[in-house]
Amino acid sequence: MSFNRTFVFLLRLALGLLFMFASWDKIIHPQDFAKIIYNYQILPDQLINLAAIVLPWLEMVMGLLLVCGWLPLGTTAWTSFLLALFGGVLTFNLIRGINVHCGCFSTSAGGDPANWLTLVRDMVLLAAGIFLLAANIKKERRTLEAIGVLK
Amino acid sequence: MIGKKIILKIIWQGGLIILVSICLGLSVNLFRSNGLPLVGNWSAQARVEQVLGSPKTIPLSEAQKVHASGKAAFLDARPQAFYEFGHIKGAKSLPPELYAAKSSSTLAGLSRDALIITYCDGETCDLSLELAASLQKSGYSQVRVLVNGWTVWEAGGLPVETGPEH
Numbered sequence: 001m002s003f004n005r006t007f008v009f010l011l012r013l014a015l016g017l018l019f020m021f022a023s024w025d026k027i028i029h030p031q032d033f034a035k036i037i038y039n040y041q042i043l044p045d046q047l048i049n050l051a052a053i054v055l056p057w058l059e060m061v062m063g064l065l066l067v068c069g070w071l072p073l074g075t076t077a078w079t080s081f082l083l084a085l086f087g088g089v090l091t092f093n094l095i096r097g098i099n100v101h102c103g104c105f106s107t108s109a110g111g112d113p114a115n116w117l118t119l120v121r122d123m124v125l126l127a128a129g130i131f132l133l134a135a136n137i138k139k140e141r142r143t144l145e146a147i148g149v150l151k
Numbered sequence: 152m153i154g155k156k157i158i159l160k161i162i163w164q165g166g167l168i169i170l171v172s173i174c175l176g177l178s179v180n181l182f183r184s185n186g187l188p189l190v191g192n193w194s195a196q197a198r199v200e201q202v203l204g205s206p207k208t209i210p211l212s213e214a215q216k217v218h219a220s221g222k223a224a225f226l227d228a229r230p231q232a233f234y235e236f237g238h239i240k241g242a243k244s245l246p247p248e249l250y251a252a253k254s255s256s257t258l259a260g261l262s263r264d265a266l267i268i269t270y271c272d273g274e275t276c277d278l279s280l281e282l283a284a285s286l287q288k289s290g291y292s293q294v295r296v297l298v299n300g301w302t303v304w305e306a307g308g309l310p311v312e313t314g315p316e317h
Contacts, residue, residue, distance in 0.1 A: 027179075049191040050190075053177060054176040054177075057173075057175045057176040057179070058176075061168055061175065073164050074163070074164025074167065078165055137157055
């Protein structure tokens with residue numbers, strides 16, 4: 001796999017901005033977001049509020065770090081993990097037939113239903129996340145080799 | 152291919168990221184006006200109270216009584232297909248998403264202080280709550296939610312019927 005540097009940079013920027021944008025509504029409407037998490041019927045009741053409090057900020061931090069290019073390994077690892085997790089949860093609920101709101105970009109009750117299209121979108125983002133993670137790993141290897149730590 | 156060093160780096164960077172996120176989340180939550188309690192009350196009762204403003208659930212025994220005396224209007228908040236499959240006897244179908252379109256015809260003849268009971272199915276289903284909220288907004292003051300209505304009604308062997316509204 002070749003990692004054209006401009007492409008990687010633009011992809012990182014795009015993904016980062018997307019996360020920053022997506023996290024905003026959830027940060028300013030924690031109760032609505034908690035309700036959405038509740039509707040997914042995946043977490044035990046006692047953990048719902050904690051998730052509603054932390055997840056949007058994790059998303060914002062990830063977005064910021066992606067844009068800045070800091071802590072690249074940790075950021076892209078979290079990105080891939082969260083997107084994979086969300087994909088799993090979404091698939092599970094789509095199969096269960098539970099009608100949930102995605103809660104991806106908005107916490108409003110009217111919009112943003114989670115359907116198979118949402119899953120496709122998530123998979124595309126996951127591919128981008130994994131791609132970036134691989135690019136970062138390759139870069140790290142090269143650095144370690146260059147300074148003689150790796151053979 | 153992915154050496155131990157890299158894995159360790161992923162772990163400490165990842166750990167730092169989640170730590171910062173937790174700190175940010177918790178501190179912002181602490182100081183904001185619309186912060187969440189760390190452990191929320193997600194029981195049906197609490198959720199109804201949160202939306203409708205006071206304990207507005209109705210226990211099955213009371214719902215049964217008013218149903219028998221004909222003193223309440225029952226509204227089924229589930230999708231039409233579920234309604235036709237089986238509903239509380241005498242209940243009308245009014246899914247909350249169709250409120251704007253259907254409410255005037257469905258609620259015709261009901262006074263603003265008539266006792267209205269909404270229900271759906273499942274402990275966590277909020278359709279009945281959404282419908283109740285819309286009704287309250289429209290000025291109906293005696294709205295109650297029968298939590299997990301369809302299941303408990305059927306389980307209690309209480310009067311049901313099938314088919315579309317007549």
